[in-house]
Amino acid sequence: MNCQHLAIIMDGNGRWAQNRQRGRIWGHRQGAKQVDEIVTACCEVGIPHLTLYAFSTENWNRPPIEVHMLMRLLVHHLRTMDKKLIRNRVQLVVQGGVDKLPMFAQKELNRVMRMTSFPSPRLKLNLALSYGGRQEITEAARRIARLVEQGKLTSEQVDENEVARGLYHPEFPDPDLLIRTGGEYRVSNFLLWQIAYAELYVTETLWPDFGKADLLMALDEFGLRERRFGKTSAQVSQLPAQEARL
Ligand code: FPP
Numbered sequence: 408m409n410c411q412h413l414a415i416i417m418d419g420n421g422r423w424a425q426n427r428q429r430g431r432i433w434g435h436r437q438g439a440k441q442v443d444e445i446v447t448a449c450c451e452v453g454i455p456h457l458t459l460y461a462f463s464t465e466n467w468n469r470p471p472i473e474v475h476m477l478m479r480l481l482v483h484h485l486r487t488m489d490k491k492l493i494r495n496r497v498q499l500v501v502q503g504g505v506d507k508l509p510m511f512a513q514k515e516l517n518r519v520m521r522m523t524s525f526p527s528p529r530l531k532l533n534l535a536l537s538y539g540g541r542q543e544i545t546e547a548a549r550r551i552a553r554l555v556e557q558g559k560l561t562s563e564q565v566d567e568n569e570v571a572r573g574l575y576h577p578e579f580p581d582p583d584l585l586i587r588t589g590g591e592y593r594v595s596n597f598l599l600w601q602i603a604y605a606e607l608y609v610t611e612t613l614w615p616d617f618g619k620a621d622l623l624m625a626l627d628e629f630g631l632r633e634r635r636f637g638k639t640s641a642q643v644s645q646l647p648a649q650e651a652r653l
Contacts (some may be wrong), residue, residue: 410629412456414582416597419589419613434474437615439484443491448619449530450495456531456579457512460597464539474486478508489519498528502575503538515602521537531577547573549625581605584629590613606632
């Protein structure tokens with residue numbers, strides 16, 4: 408299993424709460440607790456990059472009370488999470504239209520990011536907040552357009568590396584595995600550029616129930632996948648050409 412970057416769409420908080428005749432916020436609260444378990448599990452199994460889809464650009468369209476409660480929950484959780492992050496040498500980073508978050512949330516995020524800016528973290532935890540993959544690619548395109556306007560780049564020099572340089576965290580490798588909880592088969596505008604060759608794993612388990620054992624199961628299945636990156640099976644298993652029955 409070589410998973411350098413795990414990305415997760417944490418879905419199902421609302422259904423988890425509704426199944427228990429509780430309000431959606433209760434599900435989000437439980438979901439936030441699961442974040443801790445999965446962060447710790449990633450440290451234990453040696454995954455160095457984790458990106459969590461915590462709030463999408465589309466989530467702004469939810470009822471204002473739910474949006475407000477999610478922001479408060481994020482801040483409340485960061486306040487209790489910081490010591491654990493430091494103990495496990497986890498560096499917090501964020502990506503998305505973070506300037507659109509309420510100031511109290513931005514301040515708390517900045518505080519925890521400052522406190523956890525380790526020179527060699529065990530895990531980089533990337534929270535996607537007010538994030539959309541199309542928005543990220545659009546911003547990368549705008550950066551290139553500016554460089555061309557300024558004469559620092561010609562159109563011929565625009566290649567995939569140049570686009571990737573304009574993404575929020577170009578230092579992150581592309582995700583090896585994308586997990587979606589809650590049983591929906593969609594990518595929902597998450598890391599559209601970066602997941603070109605990610606392995607997809609969808610589980611019916613709702614996010615508040617997704618624990619370390621579920622993560623290990625997903626990683627086991629990931630370990631069985633053959634990642635060909637467009638090559639043939641023989642090429643990736645380095646069989647001689649004659650054995651590949653050309
Ligand atoms: C999707 O479930 C979940 C979200 C939109 C929010 C995810 C947020 C958390 C897990 C808490 C964030 C906390 C930290 C510390 C990052 P849904 O509401 O769409 O569920 P449903 O599909 O069942 O309605």
